[in-house]
Each structure stands twice: as C-alpha cells, then as structure tokens.
Amino acid sequence: MTSVELVGREFSVIGSRVPKYDALEKVLGEARYLLDLEMPGMLHAKILRSSHPHARLLSIDASKAARMPGVVDVITARDVRLNNLGYLKDNPPLKWGKVRSVRDEIAAVAAVDPETASEALHAIDVKYEPLPPVTDPVAALEPGAPLVHEELGTNRVNLDFGLSYGDVEAAFQRADVVVEGTYRTQYVAHTPGDTMGALAWVDAQGILNVYTNTQAPFLYQRWLAESLGIPAHRVRVIQPHIGGAFGRNLDVYPHDVITAALAMRTRRPVKLLFTRSEELQNAPTKQPLIARVRQGATRDGRLVAREVDAILDAGAYVGWGVFDARVMQYTVTGLYSVPAVRFRTTVVYTNNPSTAAMRSAGNSQITFAVESNMDELAERLGMDPVEFRLLNANRPNTVTPQGARITTCAMPEAIREAARRIGWRGRHSAGPHRGIGFACYFHVGGGARIYRSDGCGAIVKVDDFGGVIVSVGGTEIGEGLDTSIQLIVAEALGVPRDRVRVQINGDASMRLWDVGTHASRGTFVCGNAALRAALDARRQILEGASKILGAPPEDLEVVDGFVRSRTDPSKGMEYDKVVRRMHFFSGAQGRIVVASSFYEPPSEEPDERWHGNVSATYGFGCQAALVEVDPETGRVKVLRIVSAHDAGRVINPNGFEGQVQGGVAMGIGLALLEELHLSEGRVVNGSFEDYRLPRVTDIPEIDVVSVGEPDPEGPYGAKGVAEGPVIPVGPAIANAVADALGVRIRDLPITPEKIWRALALNVQ
Amino acid sequence: MKLRFTLNGSAVELDAEPWESLFDVLRNRLGIKSVKTALCEGSCSACGACTVLLDGRPIYSVMTPAYRADGRSITTLEGLSRGGELHPLQSAFIEAGAVQCGFCTPGMILAAKAYLDGGGGPDEGGIREAIRGNLCRCTGYVKIIEAIRRAAEALGGGKP
C-alpha cells in the first residue's frame, strides 16, 4: 500500500495538535546538548588560528606550549597526517606553508582545562610573511590580484553552475519591457544557541567515538574517517540534543578532525566547543550573493525571458555555501513560468570566510534578487504586482525548463490569500509612510537529490508489551521531525500515539542511513520511510491476527490499538496481545514484529547540464509584508506578515506554524538586522551585542496560512516546509519599503542608513 | 569564601572563590544542568540562556558572581515542577508548541516566571517586554508569547 491510498480517509492523529515529542524533557531542563556533555579524564582543545588574512607561514614553534603544565598534546600540520576537506579537497585541517584567512587553523592544544589550553596557544610562536589580501570577489578576478591558491594560477574556482534554456536573446528581443538590476545579499551567521564543537574518544575496541551536533551523521562519519585516513567503520557518530543548526552542521570542518586527532593521539576524551565570539569569528557563514538580474515581459504582462549573472564569494576554501548555486538554478529557471532562462555563475576564492548552506540554501538570496526585480518590472509595465504574479504563477502539472516536474502547486491560491489577508488595494494605498510588498517562492518539497542517494531508512518494532519503537536515520535539530514521525507511525499502525517512541539522534550506528536534515526533506523522506515500515509492521500484525481470530487479513483492521474484523464484530483482540501470541505460536512458528524500510524519493540527480527533476514534489508560497517607515530616521517597522504556503497536507499543525513563524523571524533578520561586518576578512562585530539577531520586539503579527492540498507522494500528503517561510521575507519587505517610499534598496540588510541615503538621493 | 543560599527551596552551603560565577557554581558544583549558556562570555547579558531567578528576579548567571547569592534564594528550572506536577508555564510551553530546539527554553520559562510572579498578566505588550532579553533562533517567539499568555490566564494573574 502506498501513501496515496491513505490520503482522504479519516485520521485519528494526523493533523491534530500534539505536543512536540521531546518538549517535556526540554521544559524540565533535562535535554542534554553538546554543552552539557563531559567524560572522566576529558581534555579540552583550543585552536590557534592565523593572525593574518593572507600570509606565508615561515615557521611554527610549539615547543614552549608543549612543556606547559596541564598541556597534554600540541599538534601542527607537521605532527599529524590529515587529508584535505571539502568538495574540492582544498582545505587542509591544519595549514602549512601558507594561510588564506584569519580563521585558518595552524596548531591545536589539548589540555586539562580550557583556560590552560588558551594560555598554551599564546606560547606558540608563529612567524609569518604577510601577503596582500584580496577580499573583494570582483577585484579578485582582475589580472594581478593576489592569488589565494597560487598553484591554481587564478582565483576563479573551477565550478560552473551555469545553464541556459530557450533562445534567450530572441526572447529579450520580443519583450516590450526589460528591467535590469544588481542585488546583493550579506554575510550572515547561523547563530543557533548551540555553538560548534565535538567530543571525541577512542574506546577499548579502538573505535573512534564522536559526540557531535552534526545534521548529517552518516556523511560526517565518512568524511571524518577520510580526513583521518581510517576506515569509516571504525567511527561511531553520536548526536545529543541539538540546539539548532540551520545548515551550519552539514559538513565536517577542520575542528572536527582536529578534535578527533587529539583524542586518537592522547587516548583520552577530548572536547572542543566554540565560545560565542569564536563561533561568530570562525563558523562558516551564509553564502553572500551579487546577482545581476534582467527580466523581460510583453506589454500584457507575460514573462518571456530571465537572465541572472551571479558572483559567489567562496572565501578561502570551497564549502557547501557555494553549492547554494544549485538551489538558485531552480529558482532562476522555475520561479514563475518563464520560457527562456539563462544563469551564469562565477565562483571566486578570496581571503574571506568560507561559507555553508543556511536554511533555504541560496533560495532566500536569489529570490531576493528575482522578486525585487519582478516588482520593478511590474511597476515599469504599469501592472499591479499581485496581478503580475498571478498571471505568471507556477501551475500544477507543469515542467520547468530545467526539468522540475511540478505536480501539486497552489501558488495562485497563496498569492490570492496573501493579498486578501493583508488588505491589498493596489500600490501606494497602505497609508502614510506605509507600504505593502509581496514575494513568492519555489522550493524543493520532496527531498533534494543533491547526492546520489536522497534516501532515509527506518525501523519499526512492536514489542511483546505493546511498545512501538520507531528508529529513523534522520536528525532532530529542533524542527520537529520526531513529532511528525510519531504521528505518521501511530496513524499507520492504528495505535494510540503515546505507545510510539521515536528513536532519533543518539547513536547513528544503531539507525539506518539518512543523508541528513537539510532541504526541508525530513518529514517527507524520513516520514515516508517510517510510514512504509509501519505499514509493513501492521501487515505482519494483521497476518498474525488472522491466524488467531480465524478471519482473512483483508477483513481485519486496527483501530485505536484494537485489531478487529470489519464484518464480524465478535472477532477482535488488543494489538499487543496479538503480538504476544504471535511470539509464542506453537510448532516453531513464533515470530516477532519488526519491519524496516528504505525510502528513496522518485527524483532524479541532475545531469551534467544540471537538468533533472531534483525533488519528488515542490513547495510554494507567497508572503505579504506591511511595513511602516520613519522618513526621518529610515527605520523600518514590520507591522504584519501574511505567510501563505502550499505544504501539502499539514500533518502536524503546531510544527507547521512553528516552522513558518521561526522562518519569518529569521527572514526579518536577513531583511533588516543581521550582517557580519568584515575588515580584511575578519569579523568586526563578533558578539551578541554587536551582531543583531531578531528579538521578540522585532517580530510583528504573523498570519500563517496553509493553502495546500494533499500531495500524492507525501506521507499522508505532506510536503516539506522548513525552509520555504524564510525565503520571501527579504524581497517582500524590500518591495513594501519601495511601496511606502518610492525608493528601492537592492542591498540587504535594509538598514536605516541605506534608506536615509536613498531618500536623500531621491530628493536631489 | 563560605556561601549559604537556598536553591530551589533547599539550603545549600559551599565554598566559592570570589571570581567564580553563579553559573559555574550551579552547573559545575551543584550539577544544575538546565541552566544553559550560548557562551556569550563578554557579551553575556545578550541572549538570556543563562537566566536564573535571584530572589525571584531574572539575572544572567554567567555575569553574576556567586557570592551575590549569599543569603538569598535561587530558582532554576529544576525547582519549578514539584512532585511530578508541572508548573503552569511548563505545561503551557508544551501545549502551545513553544519549544523547538529547546536551547532557549529554560531561560525563557524563568524570565516568564519572574514576570508572572511579579503580577504580570496576559497582555502581549507586557509579555514581550518580559522576554526581550531572551533570544530564540527557532520559534519566532509567537508561540512563546502564546504559552506565557495561557499560563497567565491559568494562574489568573494580572487581574486588577
């Protein structure tokens, strides 16, 4: 039975408001994060990083540090053989010969406490020959620019995400109106409560154990082992409660490898945990974007061509942030129906921070560019921006030029609902100093096949006592996957929800493989895996019950934990009793109820021309922002956000709303508040006082709307929604500011200063 | 120096160095692990994760020297639920969906408790003011406000 057949029947728990699975231990203060973990004899590690953004490393003398009391080990590149990290294998965990950013790891110390480790860092003597840094990605491409990786002979990274469909030039010729603009997004820090780190030790079997707040335990296991040069089956990854991650923890970083190497050398547990200032200075950042967007439309408002040229600053080493371009591709080619599209990318090495994916993995950046330009185009056409969007909206059962097969799609409904609820009456009619802006998004909703496998494994076990244990490979970082899994399994088995225990995080070696919590894929992919395992366990119970009750399995159902015949009400038994009886069937017929499943979504890995249906289904939405701008100070106050989403069937309303509200808040940070300021590649506002995260006082009223219909491939019809809400906030606010003031800010964040300058220019 | 204070209703006596923070004493010596820190160090006072109640008032325990607790009373999350009964704030946080990753939860609940104990009621403005020193990266605060509002109503606070 597939999920499709289950859509449309009455549900017992799907769609009901239930507490988050682990909320109780969290309100009791019993949840344990990396911060809370300690082991007997544990050492503390600290890393010495470069004092210069770009320099030759002439010498490193750690002998004095090594002799300090309390210091157990000091390592540099000379002491350990570690393999390079990263997709391009361009990042040595410990640097030698040269440093390319101020975050470059030069040496590491393991000591009895963090203070001793920090002191020892000061005793390490490093001689540098400073080189001129290059921190502007455009300047980095000019002839004669300092080279970050000299052996390559260029700062241009050998990665091309460009693609083109249709005759773009001819399409622009046909357009009556063409609008072009350049848009920029900033450096942003993920800043979960949990900082980065690891706790590693080697056990008596010689297995390297690592406690980590990774979002992708199985990739972590493989990449960590590769860098250390040991077989991956010698590595055990354990995830405690994770205090948020938002994409930061999708990779293995030098500090992971260094912590493990220290544990292997000292044979003692070693813990490394970034302080907040280390985190803001050294954690990978969101990928910044410079995008020139050109779009053309006919007089009646049909989009005919779109062209985007993107510059992506990789920093000193290529991290996953650069691969945000693969998400950008789908929005450039697929947000609204556009027949002729072209995307060109230039990826550049600089001495800036290396980047990671962050919630929406490029989509918030590119959607800011495209949706800001959409509004400018509508204005030039003299069209209502809502009408313009509706006219070009994505529709169900269509295929984008890049090959994304859109099945369910309620984008038009989302636009109408957003406009209606925000009280849209046309441009410049929100009142004095007030404005309303809209933006839509198109995002993966059924996993994302960016690796060869996008699958997840699940095990469902029903024990002799009626306990149901479901274990999934997926990772809980706060998003509520635990709760979706519990609901899906309880529904599929027909047992009360509180009988279902969810094993998530913890020891990854006891769980089945999963690619990680990213791309809004958890509920869809892991949920489908758990659903299939639960349906298999149910089938086993019905077959067992059939023998006990003397009724064919097709005649049996499980309702609220009771197995009964549909036709003969006298035949029935508690499910746990059935399971016990099955265990003790005579004649060596006994069996226990356990089922496993591995779900691979029916999607395609994009081909060498980046063409392919990367997700099993897609998510859509539209957001409206009502803002008020103080013309004296340039301060923007967001008064109200309407956030309408097609997430298929909402199976966990509390979780859905929480994702939307949290996403909107993060979007407000991107739009108005957050920016890591860099000077020669160094973060200058590296504390919570200087880096402005959204506080409760920044959050407006948020109207959360679901406009989706059940998706045929989703578990009980659900689509992914974790990232969607963050995507359109920036452009909706930028468009609202333009509606209020008549000036457009093309550069995030929209600070009072930028508005004030734009207004001053306007007056002149 | 010798300190005597009440921790979640029980008397505590210990020796602390003058430079030791209340946070370190609570977590490392008394095993109170519900108190979190986002490791704000110098800028601690900015995220609220290390909030505890000192004589009922919320303070940032990382920035508070332990000696300030002498002769006073400290409340942490461990002191809220009694005999298996959740505090109305704890049930409201669960029911309203105010918990995601949970890292901010202990500090949020304690800040809210100080607000309600001080006579704060279900009005949104008051609630927002009470938790403006506490950061949450996950929830967008909406359900946290809702949880505190529900708890305020359950406790009948804020009524004239």
Ligand code: FES
């Ligand atoms: S840890 Fe004290 S305010 Fe952040």
Ligand code: FES
């Ligand atoms: S729930 Fe994650 S920080 Fe608040």
